[in-house]
Amino acid sequence: MWHIVSIIFGAIMGSFLNVCIFRLPKEESIIWPGSHCPYCKNPIKFYDNIPLVSYLLLGGKCRQCQGLISFQYPLIEGITAFSSLILFMKFGVTLSYLVYFAFMAALIVITVIDLYHQIIPDVISLPGIGAGLLASLIIPQITFLNSLLGILLGGGSLFLVATLYQWLFKREGMGGGDVKLLAMIGAFLGWKAVILTILLSSLIGSITGIIIMVSKGKDFKYAIPFGPFLSLGAVIALFYQNEIIFLYLRYRG
Numbered sequence: 001m002w003h004i005v006s007i008i009f010g011a012i013m014g015s016f017l018n019v020c021i022f023r024l025p026k027e028e029s030i031i032w033p034g035s036h037c038p039y040c041k042n043p044i045k046f047y048d049n050i051p052l053v054s055y056l057l058l059g060g061k062c063r064q065c066q067g068l069i070s071f072q073y074p075l076i077e078g079i080t081a082f083s084s085l086i087l088f089m090k091f092g093v094t095l096s097y098l099v100y101f102a103f104m105a106a107l108i109v110i111t112v113i114d115l116y117h118q119i120i121p122d123v124i125s126l127p128g129i130g131a132g133l134l135a136s137l138i139i140p141q142i143t144f145l146n147s148l149l150g151i152l153l154g155g156g157s158l159f160l161v162a163t164l165y166q167w168l169f170k171r172e173g174m175g176g177g178d179v180k181l182l183a184m185i186g187a188f189l190g191w192k193a194v195i196l197t198i199l200l201s202s203l204i205g206s207i208t209g210i211i212i213m214v215s216k217g218k219d220f221k222y223a224i225p226f227g228p229f230l231s232l233g234a235v236i237a238l239f240y241q242n243e244i245i246f247l248y249l250r251y252r253g
């Protein structure tokens with residue numbers, strides 16, 4: 001029963017995340033006005049705005065003008081619903097579930113905005129750092145000290161790498177947005193998870209970079225945003241950090 005509630009809650013929140021993804025980069029209000037069709041500008045009726053369901057019923061088209069609705073809408077709703085379900089299965093009906101759902105929701109919005117615009121909005125990452133630190137006071141998964149160390153290590157280490165990179169190659173490699181994002185990840189997950197997130201995201205990012213370079217030719221100069229890899233690394237750390245650290249300690253030799 002609660003499984004279904006968590007999926008529905010996730011899908012509804014995913015619908016809100018779509019609004020954030022489209023409006024935050026344009027610095028528009030995420031509350032007002034309501035959803036409009038991008039083609040005919042008609043307001044979308046509440047019964048045509050049901051997460052996942054409406055997209056299927058309407059066949060991915062606007063009811064008024066038949067304009068194609070972006071597949072991003074049901075995709076984000078589905079991913080958010082799935083995130084809600086797996087978090088519920090890990091934490092149950094607890095405050096920790098809500099805290100880490102908010103954390104994953106922030107990562108989803110950051111990932112998509114970074115893919116589209118190559119920016120990580122401060123309006124998410126900076127309050128996120130504070131929210132993670134405050135949450136450490138009320139949930140059992142992380143202590144206040146661990147959260148604080150996570151912020152310092154996350155912000156500090158990437159800042160160091162970014163500065164070093166800029167000094168060596170005379171151009172900006174990693175943005176300040178990545179630094180604030182990793183500080184936020186540290187606030188919610190602690191210092192060990194920060195190290196794990198850096199390792200995982202560098203590994204996945206390198207492999208992806210090589211695949212793109214091979215498939216698009218050697219003169220490929222497009223900068224791949226790093227935020228999505230940090231986010232993915234953080235989610236893996238959230239669910240599997242104890243298992244990964246255990247395996248590492250067991251097999252290091």
Ligand SMILES: [Zn+2]
Nearest residue numbers: 037040062065
């Ligand atoms: Zn329309």
